[in-house]
Amino acid sequence: MKDDGERPEPTADPAKKEKDTDEKSKPSISRELSGHAPNSLALFAALITRKKLKKIIVLTGAGISTAAGIPDFRSPGTGLYDNLQEYDIPAPEAIFEIGFFHRNPKPFFHLAREMFPGKFKPTLTHVFIRLLHEKGMLLRNYTQNIDALERVAEVPADKLIHAHGSFFTSTCTKCKRKADTHEVLDPNSKDKDAVPYCKPCEGQKKHKKTGKYGIMKPDIVFFGEDLPERFYTNLKPDFAECDGLIVMGTSLVVNPFASLINLPKSGIPRLLINLEKVGTKSSRGSKGFDFRPETHDCFHEAPCDNGVEELATILGWKEDLLSLADQIKTSKATSSEADKADVIDKLEATLAKVSLD
Numbered sequence: 379m380k381d382d383g384e385r386p387e388p389t390a391d392p393a394k395k396e397k398d399t400d401e402k403s404k405p406s407i408s409r410e411l412s413g414h415a416p417n418s419l420a421l422f423a424a425l426i427t428r429k430k431l432k433k434i435i436v437l438t439g440a441g442i443s444t445a446a447g448i449p450d451f452r453s454p455g456t457g458l459y460d461n462l463q464e465y466d467i468p469a470p471e472a473i474f475e476i477g478f479f480h481r482n483p484k485p486f487f488h489l490a491r492e493m494f495p496g497k498f499k500p501t502l503t504h505v506f507i508r509l510l511h512e513k514g515m516l517l518r519n520y521t522q523n524i525d526a527l528e529r530v531a532e533v534p535a536d537k538l539i540h541a542h543g544s545f546f547t548s549t550c551t552k553c554k555r556k557a558d559t560h561e562v563l564d565p566n567s568k569d570k571d572a573v574p575y576c577k578p579c580e581g582q583k584k585h586k587k588t589g590k591y592g593i594m595k596p597d598i599v600f601f602g603e604d605l606p607e608r609f610y611t612n613l614k615p616d617f618a619e620c621d622g623l624i625v626m627g628t629s630l631v632v633n634p635f636a637s638l639i640n641l642p643k644s645g646i647p648r649l650l651i652n653l654e655k656v657g658t659k660s661s662r663g664s665k666g667f668d669f670r671p672e673t674h675d676c677f678h679e680a681p682c683d684n685g686v687e688e689l690a691t692i693l694g695w696k697e698d699l700l701s702l703a704d705q706i707k708t709s710k711a712t713s714s715e716a717d718k719a720d721v722i723d724k725l726e727a728t729l730a731k732v733s734l735d
Contacts, residue, residue, distance in 0.1 A: 441627020
């Protein structure tokens with residue numbers, strides 16, 4: 379047999395061939411999403427719809443709570459700062475400076491009663507974060523807010539990281555005793571700036587002698603205090619795992635929170651829902667959002683509630699979102715009525731006992 383120099387082709391490995399075929403048929407994100415406007419809400423929604431985003435981190439700021447009726451600090455005539463001028467505060471930030479608090483805690487407790495948990499209801503944005511959890515897509519919600527409305531919307535505690543603390547609990551500045559803020563601070567007190575002192579501290583001889591009792595300070599982070607340990611311990615593992623980032627209602631000017639947008643791996647899709655672009659490369663040097671058409675950084679200019687409703691509509695989740703909002707509203711109303719009924723029952727029982735005595 380004549381050897382013409384040709385060699386038979388090696389037999390292909392079926393398993394390898396099948397794998398290669400799968401890889402070739404698997405569309406890239408760019409090809410798959412080429413029909414959507416670049417940097418748009420629709421582009422980000424398409425990524426979610428195709429199940430590419432399953433571990434989303436949400437970063438939120440004060441803008442997601444304004445629709446709840448929580449006043450801001452600086453609006454003339456209605457801002458919290460204007461309403462606290464009687465205390466001769468040097469600047470709005472002083473209310474949250476730990477040194478100023480120890481010198482004069484009254485302005486803070488006036489503010490605390492204005493923002494007390496239970497006075498305000500969650501917004502549609504809070505409900506959307508809860509819906510992400512229900513869909514199995516929420517890895518974590520890092521929030522700058524201290525109003526605890528995420529908790530009221532029943533976002534699970536393990537999914538939340540309150541970067542600046544929250545009003546839910548309070549700690550004594552002396553003995554470090556902890557308690558629910560509801561137990562130590564009466565939001566309906568006629569004395570709006572009454573300071574809640576720690577009762578056990580008042581009973582201790584050493585504090586009686588000095589007259590310096592502990593104050594039950596809500597567990598929010600003041601300027602001059604460290605952020606919660608849980609904030610730092612979760613950063614590395616959370617952002618290593620996340621496959622999508624949603625940022626809403628924040629100016630991204632306060633660090634270290636503002637720097638979190640730079641922690642996802644390169645190429646991870648990021649969505650900003652805000653009234654204006656913030657945290658861009660131009661404002662944050664070489665890092666930050668990059669809204670060039672070839673990137674997967676998306677921006678949607680809108681109030682947060684409008685933005686999440688539009689996103690839910692594109693995703694086909696609008697009915698789920700509105701239904702969950704009604705469910706939370708009904709749940710809180712029922713809870714409130716149950717609390718009132720409980721108070722009435724206890725009062726009637728007390729009156730009955732008095733009449734029997």
